[in-house]
Amino acid sequence: MAAxxxxxxxxxxxxxNMNYLFxxxxxxxxxxxxxxxxxxxxxxxxxxxxxxxDTLKVxxxxxxxxxxxxxxxxxxxxxxxxxxxxVIATGRMDSGRFIxxxxxxxxxxxxxxxxxxxxxxxxxxxxxxxxxAMKDPMK
Numbered sequence: 001m002a003a004x005x006x007x008x009x010x011x012x013x014x015x016x017n018m019n020y021l022f023x024x025x026x027x028x029x030x031x032x033x034x035x036x037x038x039x040x041x042x043x044x045x046x047x048x049x050x051x052x053x054d055t056l057k058v059x060x061x062x063x064x065x066x067x068x069x070x071x072x073x074x075x076x077x078x079x080x081x082x083x084x085x086x087v088i089a090t091g092r093m094d095s096g097r098f099i100x101x102x103x104x105x106x107x108x109x110x111x112x113x114x115x116x117x118x119x120x121x122x123x124x125x126x127x128x129x130x131x132x133a134m135k136d137p138m139k
Contacts, residue, residue, distance in 0.1 A: 021088070023119045025067035027098070037092050040069060040100075041116040046083040062087060062098070065123030073100040080105035086116065 021039040022032045032038050040062055048061035057074045071089055081087065086106035091099050 021115050023064040023067065023116070024062055024069035025064050025119075027069055027093070028067045032093070037090065037101075039088050039090050040071065040098050041088045041119075042069070042086070043120070044081070044083055044085050044087055049083065062089065064119050065126050069098050070096070071098045071100055071103075073103050075103075077103055078105040086120070088116070 020032070020035055021041050024040065024042050026032065027040065042062040042064040045061040045063045045068065048059075050059045052058070055074065056076065057072065058077060059070065059072045062069050062071050071091075073089065073091075081103065082105075088104045089098065089100035090102040092101075093099070
């Protein structure tokens with residue numbers, strides 16, 4: 001009986017400490033509403049980075065193929081953080097904004113969770129289709 005209780009407590013503790021990864025589209029669809037904290041992954045929208053003059057507060061927008069999410073972070077960002085860069089931020093939602101407690105930037109081609117890599121590949125493929133339609137709208 002004690003072993004069963006121990007297993008149940010361990011499983012419960014592990015579930016509470018898991019950070020799930022969502023894209024901005026998934027967050028906007030409501031898939032992250034049941035989680036107090038989670039990870040948000042996508043690309044930093046070009047031109048969206050705004051730094052406060054007197055604090056370490058930074059705001060930017062994370063995008064994927066179908067969504068965009070405003071993010072606020074207070075702290076020192078990774079050296080590789082910049083426009084059009086893949087990022088993963090850990091944090092929580094507050095009034096339609098993602099408040100990040102940690103921001104990670106992609107450091108090479110091998111650093112990207114599978115879910116984020118798949119979402120980014122889908123976005124890239126959608127852009128190729130859109131570009132092809134723009135070049136030859138009669139097809």
